[in-house]
Amino acid sequence: MSARETAARETAAPGAGAHRTAARGTEAGGTGPRPSPDPGPRPLLNRRLAEFGTTIFAEMSALAVRTGAINLGQGFPDTDGPEEVREAAVRALRDGRGNQYPPGPGIPELRTAVAEHQLARYALTYDPDTEVLITAGATEAIAAALLALVEPGDEVIALEPYYDSYAACVAMAGGTRVPVTLRPRDGAYHLDLDELRDAVTDRTRLILLNTPHNPTGTVLTRAELAAVAELAVERDLLVVTDEVYEHLVYDGEHTPLASFPGMRERTVTISSAGKTFSFTGWKVGWVTATPELVTAVRSAKQFLTYVSAGPFQYAVAEALRLPDTYFEGLRADLRRKRDLLSAGLTAAGFEVYRPAGTYFVTTDIRPLGESDGFAFCRALPERCGVVAVPNAVFYDHRDQGAPFVRFAFCKKDDVLHEAADRLRRLAA
Known part of the structure; x- marks a missing residue:
């Protein structure tokens, strides 16, 4: 079955x-x-969540601590973001801004900054009072959107492999996830638009889209996005887009789906500050959409965290107004780190799929004589002192992801150099 x-x-x-x-x-x-x-x-656990145990990130991070291995599994930087952004949070704390409950939709300063960002970067106009919602990171935004928009029996199409919270959120909403598999070819992962179209049925409620894509690093092209938009309009589908890596694109460009004809009124766009500003622990995310869609998402979100990250919201409002030189420098630094780790993985014997975006590199372990990503990742800390994540956890079709392993490169240069040196033991 x-x-x-x-x-x-x-x-x-x-x-x-x-x-x-x-x-x-x-x-x-x-x-x-x-x-x-x-x-x-x-059983104590709700049957909808029975298939979801401890996340692979918790398992692999615990393994890194236990073995003293370099953790390239979980995607968090090992340095903080801009000092001026951190100091903005300190000022807010000292000035008593956000220490009590902030407004449910988010502080006006941040909602305005998000609207300004969408206008300046993508020529998308949003009303900060009715079309912007601040959330506890993108993860809560995804959960709230799916809980608000999906009912039991609805089908949700997601690009496979997918971030693991997608499956859990679809399950909690009572929906049925329908994976459309991205497949590797010519050094990158590609979306089969015919397969996407064939996946749509009369029960399809929405498409859950992630670009730049975690874990493959794929950045959907303008032509691919135009085809998705055409399909959504033709079949009257909603689309929830996870765009948290929007500023981490090294090849090509990021184009929001909401910018295509007919999509603004049917798209819930999600992003966050964690990846862009390297403060992942702050958990500040946001939703932009029509008033009707924002109202629906807020109706679910208010019963999740209600509000969060009060002082950090003020800091992120300032961060979004940093000059272009910050975003350009971030991309250049991470592009260099991508190339550093990719070269090390290639030297170690992996087949490397160099990402166009995000801060993850997907590799194929079959050139090393391996085929089971789970077994490989669980043994890797003892073999050479490095932790990675098996991509199979991000698939419904586990066999499709079995030989692929993901490494994170959002680390200090000396950490990446050391990891590359350790991984070369595999080639020996």
């Missing part, structure tokens, strides 16, 4: 509530049918 069929079957499965009601009625002397024998204690 396919993952899609399994997910649909699970969604349609009867809940435990009916069994409990029948049993309660019989115990009280009711005349209804006797309950079937008790199958045993009900």
Whole structure:
């Protein structure tokens, strides 16, 4: 049975509530049918989340700590972002700005800064009062969007491999995830537009799009995005776009889907400060969309965190107004780190898919005589003192991702040099 069929079957499965009601009625002397024998204690975890255990990031980070290995698995920088942005957060704390609950939609200063950013960068106009929502990072924005817009039985198309929270959020909303697989070819991963079109059915509610794409590093081209937009308009689909790596593009350019004809009114655009400004612990994200879509997302978001990161919101408002030289320098520095690690991985014997964006490099381990990414990553710390992540965790079709492994390059140069030296032991 396919993952899609399994997910649909699970969604349609009867809940435990009916069994409990029948049993309660019989115990009280009711005349209804006797309950079937008790199958045993009900599991504590909601059945929609039964397939999701501890994340691979937690497992691999714990393995790095236990073995003392260099952690290139989880995507967080090992240095803080701009000093002036950090000092802006300190000023806000000292001045008492954001130390109590900020406004539910986010502080006006940040909502205005987000609207200005979208206008200056992409010529997209948003009203900061009705079309911008501040969230606890992009992860909450994705969760709130899916909980707000997806109902049980709806299908959600996502590009596979996908960031692992996507599957969990679709499950929590009661939807059915439908993966469309990006496949490697000619040193990069590519979207098959015919496969995307074929995946749309009468039950499709929305497309969950991520570009620049984690974990493959693919940046969808303007032509690919135009085809996605045409399909969404033709089939009247909503689109949720995760654009957190929008400023980390090294080859090509980032183009928001909302900028295409017919897409502004059907697109929920999500981004965040963590990747762009190297303050991932602050968890400041945002949504831009029409008033109707923002209202829907806010209706779910207000019952998740309600508000978060008060003083940091003021700092991010200043960060978004940094000069172009900051963003250009960030890209140049990470491009150099990408090339440094890619060269080291190639020398170690991996086949390397050099990313056009993000800060992850995907590799194929088959040239090393390996084929099981899970086993390879769990053994790698002992073999050469480096931690990576198996891409198979990001697939419904695990066999498609089995031989691929992801490394993060958002680290100090000396860390990357040391990791490359250690990985060369594999070639020996």
